[in-house]
Amino acid sequence: MKINFNQEIKKDDGTSIVSETKSFQMVEKDGEFTSEPTNTYKKNTILADVCSDALRTNVIKVDVDETMMRFNLHNKIKEGGEVLLSKDELISLKDLVNNKYDLMMAGKILVMLGEK
Numbered sequence: 001m002k003i004n005f006n007q008e009i010k011k012d013d014g015t016s017i018v019s020e021t022k023s024f025q026m027v028e029k030d031g032e033f034t035s036e037p038t039n040t041y042k043k044n045t046i047l048a049d050v051c052s053d054a055l056r057t058n059v060i061k062v063d064v065d066e067t068m069m070r071f072n073l074h075n076k077i078k079e080g081g082e083v084l085l086s087k088d089e090l091i092s093l094k095d096l097v098n099n100k101y102d103l104m105m106a107g108k109i110l111v112m113l114g115e116k
Contacts, residue, residue: 001090005048006080007112012104016044047112048080050105054096070096090114 009017019042024035042049055074062070069092077083085093090113097109 001087001114002082002084003047003077003090003113004082005046005051005077006082007047009045009047009050009105009108009112018043019045019049046080047109048077050101050109051093051097051113052078054093054100057100 011017021040021042023038023040025038026033027036028034052074055070055077058070069089073085073089073093076085076089094110094113094115097113098106100106101109
């Protein structure tokens with residue numbers, strides 16, 4: 001099934017969801033490296049953002065096959081655009097999204113992934 005991962009996810013009132021990415025940057029100070037937190041913001045959230053996050057976020061350790069499936073699927077969708085997914089990829093992605101997000105967010109994402 002082809003999915004357009006550039007679809008914007010909006011709040012119930014139709015406004016954009018600002019997304020925040022937290023990371024760390026290594027900075028050299030006085031010859032020593034320290035880790036400093038950095039936050040980046042996007043003015044909207046697209047389907048590729050939330051699906052990539054669901055693929056990367058994991059609270060339990062999975063086997064090698066599952067890790068590679070998630071890794072390959074993440075690389076396939078991370079840039080957005082129209083992506084052709086196999087039936088198994090789509091099922092896995094829907095399950096991960098459903099387990100990651102609350103009812104309202106998961107429902108919106110699942111509709112974008114073809115659920116009725």
